[in-house]
Amino acid sequence: MKFNLDDAIQLLRSTPDTLWVMLASLPEEWTSSNEGPETWSPFDVVGHLIHGDKTDWMPRTRIILELGEDKVFEPFDRFAQLEDSKGKSLTELLDEFADLRAENLEALEDMQLTAQDMERTGQHPEFGKVTLGQMLATWATHDLSHIAQISRVMSKQYKDEVGPWSAYIRVIKE
Amino acid sequence: MKFNLDDAIQLLRSTPDTLWVMLASLPEEWTSSNEGPETWSPFDVVGHLIHGDKTDWMPRTRIILELGEDKVFEPFDRFAQLEDSKGKSLTELLDEFADLRAENLEALEDMQLTAQDMERTGQHPEFGKVTLGQMLATWATHDLSHIAQISRVMSKQYKDEVGPWSAYIRVIKE
Numbered sequence: 023m024k025f026n027l028d029d030a031i032q033l034l035r036s037t038p039d040t041l042w043v044m045l046a047s048l049p050e051e052w053t054s055s056n057e058g059p060e061t062w063s064p065f066d067v068v069g070h071l072i073h074g075d076k077t078d079w080m081p082r083t084r085i086i087l088e089l090g091e092d093k094v095f096e097p098f099d100r101f102a103q104l105e106d107s108k109g110k111s112l113t114e115l116l117d118e119f120a121d122l123r124a125e126n127l128e129a130l131e132d133m134q135l136t137a138q139d140m141e142r143t144g145q146h147p148e149f150g151k152v153t154l155g156q157m158l159a160t161w162a163t164h165d166l167s168h169i170a171q172i173s174r175v176m177s178k179q180y181k182d183e184v185g186p187w188s189a190y191i192r193v194i195k196e
Numbered sequence: 197m198k199f200n201l202d203d204a205i206q207l208l209r210s211t212p213d214t215l216w217v218m219l220a221s222l223p224e225e226w227t228s229s230n231e232g233p234e235t236w237s238p239f240d241v242v243g244h245l246i247h248g249d250k251t252d253w254m255p256r257t258r259i260i261l262e263l264g265e266d267k268v269f270e271p272f273d274r275f276a277q278l279e280d281s282k283g284k285s286l287t288e289l290l291d292e293f294a295d296l297r298a299e300n301l302e303a304l305e306d307m308q309l310t311a312q313d314m315e316r317t318g319q320h321p322e323f324g325k326v327t328l329g330q331m332l333a334t335w336a337t338h339d340l341s342h343i344a345q346i347s348r349v350m351s352k353q354y355k356d357e358v359g360p361w362s363a364y365i366r367v368i369k370e
Contacts, residue, residue: 149360156359173344179197185330186323
């Protein structure tokens, strides 16, 4: 499937609601448990999405549009949320994420980007030359990958409870 | 984490809304594409969840409560939805799933099951003796595994669009 900005925005817009519906009514034990040492709980993942929306996707979009390949992107800190989320509740994080995402998508739409703009390039600290289209496709895909992660992590909390059915639940074993 | 019926019901109740928010606004190309031959699109998965809610989880619950191990469960048909969903739109399936799930959870709550009931047993055609608690834990986990699957399948539609970032998006490569 070819990247389409309107489709990607549609998906990016749905993610805060998806996470709210999935997580807000569940007990904290389910949303704060992870897959073992140095892995993330759903709570940690929401913090990571907030950090991405604050420091990564839109700042990099602006760098590409304003400076092109002249400025290498700041590396993304994948552990920032472990500090930033401290003392907050999950619903506070979900609200913060919803607000940030709405602001970011409004700013993105205001840019009125064209198909040609999607070919504009920036410098990734590790990959080198990347296009704006690749980065925005990654933003949407990154949301999906973390919804998959949250589903997997929560399903694993019942790995001993499902008895012999664990043989059929692929994500429990991953 | 120990199985808790109220928690599981909370999760089971959220799934139709989760799927609605994730899928209803996306273009058909994204929700009807799969991972290759003999794999399922998000559309197919919603049909599979409908079939499970019609023929599997609650009928088996009733068998356990009424007949115990005297009646082996009907095997679950994993391909029924490929026929049943024909000619329907995704939003029709999402509505059908939401209605079925609401009815099923109302019936489940009306049973006023106790922790002791969770130890009652039935005969699975493949696994032999299983408990009601294991089966209801599986119902919730099964929802999560299919939300993970839908996220993975949709992320893969952009696998050529994300360029070098595919190295970091684990679900694209699974």
